[in-house]
Amino acid sequence: MALRKxxxxxxxxxxxxxxxxxxxxKFIGRHGIITDPDTSINDPESLVEVSLxxxxxxxxxxxxxxxxxx
Amino acid sequence: MTLTQCPVDQTLxxxxxxxxxxxxQHPRSRRIAGQLIAMIEDVASGRAGSExxxxxxxxxxxxxxxxxxxxxxxxxxxxxxxxxxNHEVFASHIETQNCAAGxxxxxxxxxxxxxxxxxxxxxxxVALIGEGRxxxxxxxxxxxxxxxxxxxxxxxxxCEFMCVRGRIDQPVAIKTLKAFAAERALSLGHYVNxxxxxxxxxxVCVVGAxxxxxxxxxxxxxxxxxxxxxxxxxxxxGMMMVGIxxxxxxxxxxxxxxxxxxxxxxxxxxxTRLGTDVTFEQLRAEGFEAFFLAIGxxxxxxxxxxxxxxxxxxxxxxxxLKRVALGDRRLPGQEVIVIGGGNVAVDAARTCLRLGxxxxxxxxxxxxxxxxxDVEEIEQAEEEGVQFSFLTIPVAxxxxxxxxxxxxxxxxxxxxxxxxxxxxxxxIKGSEFILRADAVISAIGQRVEKKGLEELQTLAWTRxxxxxxxxxxxxxxxxxxxxxxxxxTGPATVVEAIGGGKRAAAAIDRxxxxxxxxxxxxxxxxxxxxxxxxxPAATKMALKRQPMPLLNMDRRRTTFQQVELGLSENMVRxxxxxxxxxxxxxxxxxxxxxxxxxxxxxxxxxxxxxxxHPGPTxxxxxxxxxxxxxxxxxxxxxxxxxxxxxxxxxxxxxxxxILSRQxxxxxxxxxxxxxxxxxxxxxRQRTQRIAPVTGNRVYCEACGxxxxxxxxxxxHPMD
Numbered sequence: 001m002a003l004r005k006x007x008x009x010x011x012x013x014x015x016x017x018x019x020x021x022x023x024x025x026k027f028i029g030r031h032g033i034i035t036d037p038d039t040s041i042n043d044p045e046s047l048v049e050v051s052l053x054x055x056x057x058x059x060x061x062x063x064x065x066x067x068x069x070x
Numbered sequence: 071m072t073l074t075q076c077p078v079d080q081t082l083x084x085x086x087x088x089x090x091x092x093x094x095q096h097p098r099s100r101r102i103a104g105q106l107i108a109m110i111e112d113v114a115s116g117r118a119g120s121e122x123x124x125x126x127x128x129x130x131x132x133x134x135x136x137x138x139x140x141x142x143x144x145x146x147x148x149x150x151x152x153x154x155x156n157h158e159v160f161a162s163h164i165e166t167q168n169c170a171a172g173x174x175x176x177x178x179x180x181x182x183x184x185x186x187x188x189x190x191x192x193x194x195x196v197a198l199i200g201e202g203r204x205x206x207x208x209x210x211x212x213x214x215x216x217x218x219x220x221x222x223x224x225x226x227x228x229c230e231f232m233c234v235r236g237r238i239d240q241p242v243a244i245k246t247l248k249a250f251a252a253e254r255a256l257s258l259g260h261y262v263n264x265x266x267x268x269x270x271x272x273x274v275c276v277v278g279a280x281x282x283x284x285x286x287x288x289x290x291x292x293x294x295x296x297x298x299x300x301x302x303x304x305x306x307x308g309m310m311m312v313g314i315x316x317x318x319x320x321x322x323x324x325x326x327x328x329x330x331x332x333x334x335x336x337x338x339x340x341x342t343r344l345g346t347d348v349t350f351e352q353l354r355a356e357g358f359e360a361f362f363l364a365i366g367x368x369x370x371x372x373x374x375x376x377x378x379x380x381x382x383x384x385x386x387x388x389x390x391l392k393r394v395a396l397g398d399r400r401l402p403g404q405e406v407i408v409i410g411g412g413n414v415a416v417d418a419a420r421t422c423l424r425l426g427x428x429x430x431x432x433x434x435x436x437x438x439x440x441x442x443x444d445v446e447e448i449e450q451a452e453e454e455g456v457q458f459s460f461l462t463i464p465v466a467x468x469x470x471x472x473x474x475x476x477x478x479x480x481x482x483x484x485x486x487x488x489x490x491x492x493x494x495x496x497x498i499k500g501s502e503f504i505l506r507a508d509a510v511i512s513a514i515g516q517r518v519e520k521k522g523l524e525e526l527q528t529l530a531w532t533r534x535x536x537x538x539x540x541x542x543x544x545x546x547x548x549x550x551x552x553x554x555x556x557x558x559t560g561p562a563t564v565v566e567a568i569g570g571g572k573r574a575a576a577a578i579d580r581x582x583x584x585x586x587x588x589x590x591x592x593x594x595x596x597x598x599x600x601x602x603x604x605x606p607a608a609t610k611m612a613l614k615r616q617p618m619p620l621l622n623m624d625r626r627r628t629t630f631q632q633v634e635l636g637l638s639e640n641m642v643r644x645x646x647x648x649x650x651x652x653x654x655x656x657x658x659x660x661x662x663x664x665x666x667x668x669x670x671x672x673x674x675x676x677x678x679x680x681x682x683h684p685g686p687t688x689x690x691x692x693x694x695x696x697x698x699x700x701x702x703x704x705x706x707x708x709x710x711x712x713x714x715x716x717x718x719x720x721x722x723x724x725x726x727x728i729l730s731r732q733x734x735x736x737x738x739x740x741x742x743x744x745x746x747x748x749x750x751x752x753x754r755q756r757t758q759r760i761a762p763v764t765g766n767r768v769y770c771e772a773c774g775x776x777x778x779x780x781x782x783x784x785x786h787p788m789d
Contacts, residue, residue: 035228051185
C-alpha cells in the first residue's frame with residue numbers, strides 16, 4: 001500500500017510488526033490522517049506518521065492501516 | 071482507566087449523582103458534598119490552585135468521618151480513595167491545566183496541538199500572533215519546541231492536516247505564522263530562554279547535534295543538568311544543516327536557534343565521533359550518568375547495479391547535499407541524473423540546478439502519482455526546470471575512460487502485485503535505453519550508520535536497522551541509554567525528532583531520579599487559555615489562506631536564496647484570525663442539536679464539527695436565522711458559545727466569531743431587556759393560543775401579565 005499525505009485512514013487492526021507496542025492497542029478503531037508517509041523509497045514495510053483524531057501523532061506500521069477514502 | 075475516562079470527571083459525576091438523586095439527606099453532608107463539587111469543578115476547568123487538592127482531601131475526610139449519615143460516609147470514603155489513587159492526575163490537572171483524557175472539556179488540547187509531535191500549544195500562540203504579541207507567542211512555542219524558526223520553515227506540519235479550518239476551506243497556515251513570529255522576536259531581541267532550574271551537578275551526554283539531540287539537550291539544561299553534545303560534523307544542526315538545502319532553510323536560522331541552546335550552558339564538542347574520538351567507557355569515567363543517542367540516518371542505500379562503484383561521478387544524494395552544505399559548491403556535472411522520487415532526490419535535483427548544471431533529470435521507477443516527495447516540492451522543482459523520467463528502472467551506469475556517459479535503463483509498466491492492490495513497476499523486456507549523463511546521484515533512501523556504537527554490543531536493533539526503543543520514553547533496553555530521531559524512526563521529520571528528544575529528556579530525568587517511567591507517550595499540555603479575537607462571521611468566512619510569496623524564478627535557478635519569502639505582517643495577522651479556537655470549542659455539537667432539535671430554529675450551519683463526514687459550514691447563515699434565544703450558549707459546556715447584550719444589541723458569538731447581532735427590544739412597561747424581535751415573535755407564535763395579544767406593544771413577562779388583565783377588563787390605569 002502506498003499511502004499519500006493527507007489520506008484519511010483507520011487503524012483497523014493490531015499490527016504484527018515489532019514496532020507495535022501494547023499502548024497502541026488503544027488506537028484500534030481510531031481514524032486519522034497520514035501526515036508523513038514514507039517520503040524516500042515508497043516502501044510498504046516502512047513506518048508512516050499518522051495523526052489520529054484525539055490521540056496524537058504516531059509512527060505506525062502500514063499493515064494496521066486502512067484507507068477510508070481515495 | 072481508558073483514555074476517555076478521567077478520574078477528575080468521574081469523581082465529579084459521582085458527587086453530582088449523589089446530590090441529584092438526593093442520596094444525602096443530612097444538611098451537613100449536603101454542604102460538604104456541595105463544597106467538594108465546587109472544588110472539583112475548579113480542578114476540571116483549570117481554575118484550581120495549590121490549595122485545592124489539600125482542601126479536597128480534608129473535605130473528603132470530613133464527609134467520610136461524619137457518622138450521622140452512613141451514605142455520606144460511604145461517599146466520602148469513595149471520594150477520598152479516588153483522590154489518593156489518582157493524586158497525580160488531580161495534581162496534573164491543577165499544575166498543567168490539562169486533561170490527558172480529554173474528558174474535562176475546558177482542559178482538552180485542540181486537534182492541532184494533539185497532532186504536533188512536539189505538542190506545541192498552537193491555538194494559544196496563533197491567538198497571540200493575531201494580537202501582535204509575537205514574543206509571547208515564541209515563549210509559548212519554546213516551552214515545547216526549541217526550534218520555532220526552523221520548524222516555521224521546514225516542518226511537515228501535521229497540525230495543518232488536522233486543522234479544523236481545513237474542513238471549511240483550507241487549514242490555517244500555522245507553520246508560516248510560527249516562522250514570522252520567530253523572525254520578528256529574534257530581530258527585536260525578544261527571543262529569550264525560559265528560566266533554568268538550579269544546577270543539579272549531574273551529567274548527561276547527547277550524541278548527535280541534530281534536532282533530536284539538541285532538543286533533549288535544551289530540556290535537560292533547562293532542568294539543571296550538565297549536558298555535553300558530541301557531534302561528528304564541524305557544526306551543529308545535523309540533517310537540518312547538511313540534509314536540507316539552504317534555499318529551504320538558511321544556515322543563519324539554525325545558528326541563531328543553536329546559539330540559544332548554547333546560552334543555556336550546553337557544551338558542544340564538534341568533529342568528535344563516538345567510538346573513534348571518545349568512548350562510552352571514557353565518558354562514564356568522566357561522570358556521565360545517562361546517554362542520549364541521536365545519531366541520525368546519514369548512510370545511504372546502494373543501487374547495487376554495475377558501474378555504481380566504478381566512477382567518481384556517481385555519488386549518494388546525502389553525501390552530495392552534505393558536501394554542498396559544508397561549502398563545496400563545485401558542479402557534480404553538466405548533465406545530471408538523480409535516481410529516486412523522494413524529498414531527498416528532489417532536494418538533490420534542485421541543488422544541482424542552483425550549482426549551474428545544464429540539465430537535471432530525475433529518474434523514477436514509478437509514475438508522478440506514486441512519487442513519495444511532497445507535492446509542493448515536486449511542483450517547485452518542475453517550475454525551476456528539473457525534468458522527470460518516469461517508469462525508468464536503472465540497470466547500469468555506463469562510462470568511458472573513467473567518466474560517466476549515461477545511465478542504462480529499462481522502461482517499466484505498473485502492474486498489480488499478486489494478492490495485493492499495490493501497483494509495482496515491472497521492467498518491459500527489450501525497452502532498454504540510455505539516459506545521457508555525466509553525473510549520477512543516487513537518492514533511494516537512508517539508513518542508520520552503526521559505526522561508533524560497537525561498544526554497546528547488546529543494544530537492540532529493529533529489522534529496519536534502527537535502534538529499538540520504547541516509544542513512550544525513548545529508552546533502549548540498556549539502562550541509562552536513550553535514543554530518538556532518525557536513528558529510531560528511520561528518515562523522518564524534524565518535528566518528530568524534536569518530540570522524541572523532548573520525551574527522552576523527561577525520561578532521562580525520571581531515570582536519574584529513580585522514578586517509574588510512563589507506559590504511554592505524554593499528552594500535550596495546554597499552557598494557557600488565550601482570549602479570542604472578535605471577528606464578524608462574514609469576515610471569518612471571507613478570510614482565505616494567505617498564499618506564500620516566492621522568490622523570482624531567475625534567482626531560484628541561480629542562487630541558494632530562500633525560496634519562500636514569508637508573509638507580510640498584515641497577512642500574518644489576518645491569517646491568525648482564521649483560527650477557529652478549537653482549544654475552546656470542543657466541537658461536541660450540543661449547540662447545533664439544541665438549536666435544530668429542541669428549539670426547531672436550525673440557525674447553526676457548522677458542518678466542520680464532524681471529523682469523518684464534514685458538511686457545509688456558513689457562519690453567515692446564523693445572522694439570517696438566529697432568534698438569539700441563547701439556548702446554544704446556555705448549554706455550551708465550555709463557554710465557547712456566548713450571548714451578551716452590548717450597546718443595545720444582542721450578540722451571539724462562537725469563540726469570538728460573531729454569528730448574530732440583533733437590536734434588543736425593551737419592555738414598554740418597565741424598560742427591561744426582553745430579547746430581539748425574532749425572539750419575541752418566536753415566543754408569541756408559540757404562546758398566542760394561551761396568552762392574550764397585547765397589540766404592538768412589547769412587554770416583559772410581568773408587565774405583559776399585568777397589562778393583559780387590564781386589557782381583559784378594559785381598564786386603563788390613570789396617568
